[in-house]
Amino acid sequence: xxxxxxxxxxxxxxxxxxxxxxxxxxxxxxxxxxxxxxxxxxxxxxxxxxxxxxxxxxxxxxxxxxxxxxxxxxxxxxxxxxxxxxxxxxxxxxxxxxxxxxxxxxxxxxxxxxxxxxxxxxxxxxxxxxxxxxxxxxxxxxxxxxxxxxxxxxxxxxxxxxxxxxxxxxxxxxxxxxxxxxxxxxxxxxxxxxxxxxxxxxxxxxxxxxxxxxxxxxxxxxxxxxxxxxxxxxxxxxxxxxxxxxxxxxxxxxxxxxxxxxxxxxxxxxxxxxxxxxxxxxxxxxxxxxxxxxxxxxxxxxxxxxxxxxxxxxxxxxxxxxxxxxxxxxxxxxxxxx
Amino acid sequence: xxxxxxxxxxxxxxxxxxxxxxxxxxxxxxxxxxxxxxxxxxxxxxxxxxxxxxxxxxxxxxxxxxxxxxxxxxxxxxxxxxxxxxxxxxxxxxxxxxxxxxxxxxxxxxxxxxxxxxxxxxxxxxxxxxxxxxxxxxxxxxxxxxxxxxxxxxxxxxxxxxxxxxxxxxxxxxxxxxxxxxxxxxxxxxxxxxxxxxxxxxxxxxxxxxxxxxxxxxxxxxxxxxxxxxxxxxxxxxxxxxxxxxxxxxxxxxxxxxxxxxxxxxxxxxxxxxxxxxxxxxxxxxxxxxxxxxxxxxxxxxxxxxxxxxxxxxxxxxxxxxxxxxxxxxxxxxxxxxxxxxxxxxxxxxxxxxxxxxxxxxxxxxxxxxxxxxxxxxxxxxxxxxxxxxxxxxxxxxxxxxxxxxxxxxxxxxxxxxx
Numbered sequence: 050x051x052x053x054x055x056x057x058x059x060x061x062x063x064x065x066x067x068x069x070x071x072x073x074x075x076x077x078x079x080x081x082x083x084x085x086x087x088x089x090x091x092x093x094x095x096x097x098x099x100x101x102x103x104x105x106x107x108x109x110x111x112x113x114x115x116x117x118x119x120x121x122x123x124x125x126x127x128x129x130x131x132x133x134x135x136x137x138x139x140x141x142x143x144x145x146x147x148x149x150x151x152x153x154x155x156x157x158x159x160x161x162x163x164x165x166x167x168x169x170x171x172x173x174x175x176x177x178x179x180x181x182x183x184x185x186x187x188x189x190x191x192x193x194x195x196x197x198x199x200x201x202x203x204x205x206x207x208x209x210x211x212x213x214x215x216x217x218x219x220x221x222x223x224x225x226x227x228x229x230x231x232x233x234x235x236x237x238x239x240x241x242x243x244x245x246x247x248x249x250x251x252x253x254x255x256x257x258x259x260x261x262x263x264x265x266x267x268x269x270x271x272x273x274x275x276x277x278x279x280x281x282x283x284x285x286x287x288x289x290x291x292x293x294x295x296x297x298x299x300x301x302x303x304x305x306x307x308x309x310x311x312x313x314x315x316x317x318x319x320x321x322x323x324x325x326x327x328x329x330x331x332x333x334x335x336x337x338x339x340x341x342x343x344x345x346x347x348x349x350x351x352x353x354x355x356x357x358x359x360x361x362x363x364x365x366x367x368x369x370x371x372x373x374x375x376x377x378x379x380x381x382x383x384x385x386x387x
Numbered sequence: 388x389x390x391x392x393x394x395x396x397x398x399x400x401x402x403x404x405x406x407x408x409x410x411x412x413x414x415x416x417x418x419x420x421x422x423x424x425x426x427x428x429x430x431x432x433x434x435x436x437x438x439x440x441x442x443x444x445x446x447x448x449x450x451x452x453x454x455x456x457x458x459x460x461x462x463x464x465x466x467x468x469x470x471x472x473x474x475x476x477x478x479x480x481x482x483x484x485x486x487x488x489x490x491x492x493x494x495x496x497x498x499x500x501x502x503x504x505x506x507x508x509x510x511x512x513x514x515x516x517x518x519x520x521x522x523x524x525x526x527x528x529x530x531x532x533x534x535x536x537x538x539x540x541x542x543x544x545x546x547x548x549x550x551x552x553x554x555x556x557x558x559x560x561x562x563x564x565x566x567x568x569x570x571x572x573x574x575x576x577x578x579x580x581x582x583x584x585x586x587x588x589x590x591x592x593x594x595x596x597x598x599x600x601x602x603x604x605x606x607x608x609x610x611x612x613x614x615x616x617x618x619x620x621x622x623x624x625x626x627x628x629x630x631x632x633x634x635x636x637x638x639x640x641x642x643x644x645x646x647x648x649x650x651x652x653x654x655x656x657x658x659x660x661x662x663x664x665x666x667x668x669x670x671x672x673x674x675x676x677x678x679x680x681x682x683x684x685x686x687x688x689x690x691x692x693x694x695x696x697x698x699x700x701x702x703x704x705x706x707x708x709x710x711x712x713x714x715x716x717x718x719x720x721x722x723x724x725x726x727x728x729x730x731x732x733x734x735x736x737x738x739x740x741x742x743x744x745x746x747x748x749x750x751x752x753x754x755x756x757x758x759x760x761x762x763x764x765x766x767x768x769x770x771x772x773x774x775x776x777x778x779x780x781x782x783x784x785x786x787x788x789x790x791x792x793x794x795x796x797x798x799x800x801x802x803x804x805x806x
Contacts, residue, residue, distance in 0.1 A: 055591050062587050070580035074563065074573045081567045117568075153439075155568070158659055159561045177655040179647055181438050199438060200644070226648075240770045357569045 089113040089133075091378055093120065096132040104385050105347075106143035109133055110358045111378035119150065124384065127376050136166075140182045142383045146191040147173070147219060151182030151198065163196045165219060174221065179213050184289060184337045188251035193218055193275075195249035195258070212247045214260065216275065224275060232262055232271070234282040239264060246280065248289035248337050249273070252296065259290040259299055270301060270318070284318065284325075289337035291346075297321060298366065300338045300346050315348060317366045326368040339382050341375075349380045415532035416541045418592045419525060420548030422585045426488060427552025428559060429495060429581035430514070432574055435557035436564060440571050441507070462515040463522075464755040471523030471748030475612040478599040480524035480531070480744055485589055487521025490514075492582035498575045523748035530735040530743060531598040538736065539684050542728030543676020550669035554662060598740045612741045621737035621799045622746050626753050628792045629730060632692050633757030635785040637765040639664060639719050642702045645774050646715060649707035660716060667720020668727075675725045676732075684729050684736075685796045689789060691725030694718045696785050703778035730754065737799075 091111040100106075100121040109120035115133040119141050122131045138150035148166045153159060161178035163185065180199035187194050193216060200211040216224040227246040232239045244264040251258045258273040262280055270287035271280040287301040297320055302313035305327070313335055315328045328346075338348040345365050352358040361382045363375040376382065474483040494514035501507045526542075533541035560574045567573055599611075643660045646653035653660060679687035698718035701711045734750035735743050761781075768777040 058591055059584075059588055063584050066580040066583055070573075070577045073576045074567070074570070077570050077573045078567050081570065085568075155561070155565050157558055157562050157565065158656075158662075159564075160655065160658060162655075177651075177657070179644075179654070179657045240767075243766065244770075356571070 084112050085114070085116065087113040089115050092130040093133045094130060096134060100132050101387065103387060105376065105382050106141060106148065106385055107361060107376060107379040107382040108138055108141055109378065110380050112355070112358065119148070120379075121385075122376060124386070134170075136170075138381070140185050140381050142185045142187050142381070143385050144187045144189065144191045144383075145385055145387045147187050147194075149185045149187050149194050149196070151178065151185050151196060153182065161198060163194075163198075165194060173219065174217070176215070176217070183212065184214075184248045186249055186251060186337075187219075188255060189253060189294070190255065191219060192255050193251055193258075195251070195260075197247040197249070212245045214246045214249060216249060216258070224278075227260065227273070227280065229278070230273065231277075231279045232282075233279060234262070234269060241265065246271075248301075250290050250292045250299070250337070252292060259292055261288040261290065261301075263288075268304070270299065287316065287318070288313070291338045291340060293340050293343050295343045297343070300340070300366065302334050302336065302338070303327065315346065315364065317346075317368075326366065328364050328366065328368055328372075330362070330364055330372045332372075339384060341384055347375060347382045347384070349382070412537065412541050412544045413532040415593055415596070416529050416544055417548075418588060419529055419532075420545045422488065422589045422593070423525070423545060423549040424552035424555075425581045425588070426491065426585035427549055428556040429578045429585065430491070430518075431553045431556025432560035432578050432581075433495075433498065433556075436560045436571065436574055439564070441504075462512055463519040464752050464759075466516055466519035467523060467752050467755075468745065468748045470520035471527070471744035471746070472612075473520075474524035474527055474744035475742050478597045478612075478741075479595070480527045480598070481589070481593055481595045483744075484521045484524040484528065485586065487517045487519070487524070488582075488586045488589055490517030490520065492579070492586050493517075495575065495579040495582045499572070499579065522751065523744040526731040526747045527598065527735065527744035528593070528596055530732070530747075531596045531601075531740070535736060536680060538732040539676040539679035539687070539729060540673065541676070542732045543673040543679075543724075546676075546724070546728040547669045547672040550665050550672065554665045554669065557662075598743065602740060612745070614742075616739050616742040617746060617749065619738050619746075622734065622749070624795050624799045625733050625737050626750060628688075628796045629750055630753050630757050631788050631792045631795065632785075633754045634761050635781055635788055636692075636695060636754075636758050636761050637781060638758065638762045639698075641762065641765060641769070642698055642715060642719065645702045645778060646707075646712050648774070650709065650712050652709050653712045660712075663713070663716035664719045664723065667717050668723040671721060671724035672728060675721075676728060679725070679729050679732070684733050685799060687725050688729045688733060689793050689796065691722050691729070692785065692789050692792075694721035694725065696782060696789070698722065699778055699782035699785060703775055703782060705775070 089111050090113050093115050103124035104121045105124055105127055106119060106121045109115050109118050109131060117137050118133050119136045119138050120131040120133040122129055136150060138152050140151040142149045146168055149163065151163045153161055161180055161182060163176045163178055164172060165174040167173050176196065178198040182198050184197040185195065195214065195216045197212055197214040200213055214227045216227065228244060232244060241264045244262060247261050249258050249260045256275045260271055260273055262269045262271045262282060268286055268288050269282035270284040270290055271282050273280045286303055290299045290301040292299055298317050299320060300315060300317045303316040304311045305314045306312040312333050315330055315334050315338060316325050317328065318325045332350045334348050334350065336348045338346045341347050341363055345363055347361055347363050349359045349361050352360060358378060359380045360374055361376040361379040362372045364370060364372040470483060470487060474480040491514045494510050494517065497510040501510045529541055529545055530538060563570050563574050563577065643657060647657045675687060698715050701715045704711065730750055731747050734747045738746040765777060765781055768780060
């Protein structure tokens with residue numbers, strides 16, 4: 050082939066390929082537009098005010114208008130009409146007084162942040178996050194907030210996988226990255242470089258909390274002490290703990306298959322007896338579970354057939370009851386009692 | 388003059404006829420640069436959104452992502468030497484590189500159908516395999532298509548184009564996701580299109596330069612590949628230098644983490660700090676390559692590590708703020724611009740051409756492995772003595788090792804600039 054023949058071939062092939070990809074993009078874009086502007090797949094009503102009363106606050110994942118926005122349903126009628134706010138969150142947690150929102154600010158330059166709002170939707174604080182949002186919790190008395198995100202900065206020599214978890218008081222004191230806390234496993238202080246902490250759940254004394262610590266591919270349920278800046282391992286193989294309202298149980302996800310692709314089941318630990326019960330949920334649960342009451346859990350499961358959609362399920366902690374669909378097209382639930 | 392520089396035949400035949408070849412960069416180098424540019428758009432657009440895709444779509448989190456990241460890093464270094472060796476052995480660098488680029492393009496196709504985590508890991512492994520295989524033969528092609536006195540500039544041009552691709556890829560991917568919030572499929576399709584263009588340009592435009600056969604035809608006695616050629620004292624000194632400096636070169640992710648923990652600006656823009664480094668890298672790749680050609684590549688390679696030292700120091704000083712962050716990113720960009728392409732140029736001038744790709748692969752592998760060690764060690768140091776102290780310690784170690792490396796490298800490459 051001559052030089053000009055080659056140039057023409059390259060230009061033609063590039064035009065064809067990029068044209069094809071562009072066409073695919075335009076089709077995908079118009080399909081997305083249709084989904085977004087279409088009516089919501091569920092009964093929903095827009096609202097400017099934050100809902101009051103006993104309710105469940107969650108991220109609405111129903112296709113159409115209101116997708117990705119914070120919504121709530123009355124606790125008494127979880128399958129009823131949802132009120133959808135204007136705030137977009139990828140992970141959300143609410144108490145009667147506060148709402149913590151972790152969000153991805155999409156754009157040509159995509160950034161990540163956490164925003165804390167009061168009952169009147171006024172911003173009380175915000176924190177930049179070093180990567181994709183993962184977990185967040187507010188203590189029951191609304192005094193403390195915790196947030197976990199991945200560290201997804203792009204680099205030539207990447208720092209191996211890492212999460213960042215921080216705790217702050219809602220009036221502005223930062224306790225910093227929990228990786229800086231002293232980590233004690235089996236009485237020994239662990240200083241391995243690859244340790245990571247994620248998934249905080251608060252106790253009721255504004256000092257005790259539980260979280261996950263990981264190092265060298267192993268994970269531990271740790272009890273944290275804010276004043277002492279320490280984390281003490283109390284059990285191996287437990288992630289994203291969630292303390293029951295009565296403080297007697299901790300529920301967490303537990304890797305039950307030792308394969309490269311982890312498979313997590315929900316387990317409940319009785320803190321009094323040390324007995325661990327694995328619940329009969331057949332799906333792979335990658336969530337920080339929430340307590341509906343002292344004997345029932347809520348958790349999200351992605352929908353297999355739809356990208357970016359999920360459902361919230363409930364399951365009793367005794368290990369005998371079957372999982373039940375609780376709120377369809379929802380994610381990141383929190384139970385708010387006033 | 389070294390023996391390996393006595394054959395200008397390949398370079399001249401590759402350059403456009405009737406033009407002053409000594410002052411121009413070969414069209415083959417530009418073509419390879421474009422191949423790298425579109426391939427990097429393809430790779431980096433996917434890498435940038437992969438964490439979002441894994442957590443948001445596949446619904447996996449923490450540990451899964453860590454495993455994937457490790458897969459990403461590890462595979463490349465292992466197959467790199469194999470790629471270099473195959474290229475030297477068969478004297479067919481173009482087709483070995485083609486195989487590598489093709490493998491990655493194939494992986495992009497797989498991405499469209501990979502639904503689960505295991506499939507994703509397999510696809511990424513194939514992609515990284517391709518990257519490992521292609522790097523050394525491609526750099527050998529760049530060398531074979533350039534005049535020895537222009538080598539630094541040629542690599543500068545290539546790395547500049549390469550980095551443009553690395554900067555455009557993520558922006559393109561995020562732009563697509565901005566327009567189509569769940570448009571991961573579109574990103575994958577666009578990425579595949581760019582990957583195929585890369586393979587196509589390489590296959591159709593880049594001539595099948597055969598360094599050994601060409602130089603035999605030009606009258607140089609035929610020399611077959613032998614491992615013994617890698618015992619060239621210059622290569623040994625280069626590998627030792629690269630290893631000495633690599634052992635104190637921590638991943639720039641650590642520097643970004645330090646900046647992020649102290650400066651509000653760096654914290655807000657943490658996921659984008661690498662863009663700043665990349666921009667400096669691409670702006671300076673050619674000028675520093677030319678400077679290296681004139682004043683000695685060994686010198687520029689060593690001096691580039693002073694820029695790394697500057698980055699360490701400004702990350703360690705207790706004065707935090709926008710100026711230190713910017714200074715840090717500029718220093719890192721200077722470091723990459725004065726070491727990345729220059730290392731390949733140094734490696735390729737340190738052995739006979741029959742073993743050139745293997746030599747380049749060896750140097751790059753030494754750097755990759757020692758940097759991995761450095762990052763692991765630094766991580767331990769970080770937790771043992773705190774980040775500021777760890778930064779100061781690694782900076783001190785680098786400050787000691789730069790003169791030592793200069794001593795090792797002394798005299799080995801100073802003649803490269805003469806013509």
